[in-house]
Amino acid sequence: MNRISTRIRQSLRDIYPPEELKALTMMICCDMLGFDPLDIYLGKDMILSECKERELENIIFRLQKNEPIQYIRGFAVFGGRKFKVAPGVLIPRPETAELVDWVVNENPGAHHLLDIGTGSGCIAISLDKRLPDADVEAWDISEEALAIARTNNEELESRVLFRQRDVLSDDWEKSPSFDVIVSNPPYVTEAEKDEMEANVLDWEPALALFVPDDDPLRFYRRIATLGRELLLPEGKLYFEINRAFGREIAYMLEMNQYRDIRVIKDIFGKDRIVTANR
Numbered sequence: 001m002n003r004i005s006t007r008i009r010q011s012l013r014d015i016y017p018p019e020e021l022k023a024l025t026m027m028i029c030c031d032m033l034g035f036d037p038l039d040i041y042l043g044k045d046m047i048l049s050e051c052k053e054r055e056l057e058n059i060i061f062r063l064q065k066n067e068p069i070q071y072i073r074g075f076a077v078f079g080g081r082k083f084k085v086a087p088g089v090l091i092p093r094p095e096t097a098e099l100v101d102w103v104v105n106e107n108p109g110a111h112h113l114l115d116i117g118t119g120s121g122c123i124a125i126s127l128d129k130r131l132p133d134a135d136v137e138a139w140d141i142s143e144e145a146l147a148i149a150r151t152n153n154e155e156l157e158s159r160v161l162f163r164q165r166d167v168l169s170d171d172w173e174k175s176p177s178f179d180v181i182v183s184n185p186p187y188v189t190e191a192e193k194d195e196m197e198a199n200v201l202d203w204e205p206a207l208a209l210f211v212p213d214d215d216p217l218r219f220y221r222r223i224a225t226l227g228r229e230l231l232l233p234e235g236k237l238y239f240e241i242n243r244a245f246g247r248e249i250a251y252m253l254e255m256n257q258y259r260d261i262r263v264i265k266d267i268f269g270k271d272r273i274v275t276a277n278r
């Protein structure tokens with residue numbers, strides 16, 4: 001191992017598990033400092049310029065404070081595209097890319113789609129890119145998240161219409177116009193905080209993550225009600241869910257007269273997506 005890799009690993013070994021640290025070290029050396037991966041594998045020693053030295057110091061300092069590497073780099077890769085991210089917005093997760101795949105594969109002819117709680121815009125923009133004949137609209141309550149989503153919209157040359165909207169409020173006109181409503185709303189209960197890693201808890205926005213313990217389905221129930229007004233007769237709902245609530249969400253949808261309700265597992269075998277027809 002060269003001196004730089006050794007320094008990174010020694011500075012961070014108390015915070016990150018060995019496998020994650022190995023991947024982080026490679027990412028810092030190759031993607032962020034610009035070294036050749038082969039040189040790293042061969043343990044070749046490298047000299048850092050003064051500027052790169054300062055950059056490395058800064059990266060290590062921020063990682064020691066548990067800041068997610070995606071915030072340090074300023075972007076996350078989602079569905080093969082680079083999305084700008086910063087502490088005001090949730091870092092897109094691989095499970096959510098599966099949600100996009102389900103929507104695209106099952107609705108190739110959809111004309112009008114809505115993403116509720118868009119965050120970085122990862123779902124809405126991916127849908128816009130993969131369904132080029134469709135119009136995609138996306139809502140979020142957070143001005144900070146919307147500013148990042150709009151930057152991503154521009155940089156990725158997509159045409160999503162972003163709106164600031166509180167989905168829990170009821171102060172706008174509604175008429176059925178959407179073929180699909182998709183949402184990855186806040187779904188982590190306050191009780192689950194104890195099991196969460198510091199890099200999520202200390203850095204990602206609470207507004208994007210948490211729901212009260214006594215009302216974990218609040219966003220799903222609200223969107224199910226809205227869906228009855230906003231979806232066209234054959235329209236569909238797609239939710240990313242907390243794996244603990246698949247059955248409850250399916251039951252709630254049944255009570256709201258939805259049909260063909262399915263609970264779908266993610267790549268890790270956990271209940272992760274619920275879909276239903278209006």
Ligand SMILES: C[S@@+](CC[C@H](N)C(=O)[O-])C[C@H]1O[C@@H](n2cnc3c(N)ncnc32)[C@H](O)[C@@H]1O
Nearest residue numbers: 092117118119140141142166167184185186208
């Ligand atoms: C779990 S994040 C999902 C972000 C993004 N869609 C993704 O999958 O990475 C939930 C999003 O819902 C937004 N949100 C929270 N409360 C909301 C509300 N009342 N109305 C609209 N959006 C809300 C948050 O700002 C956050 O961006």
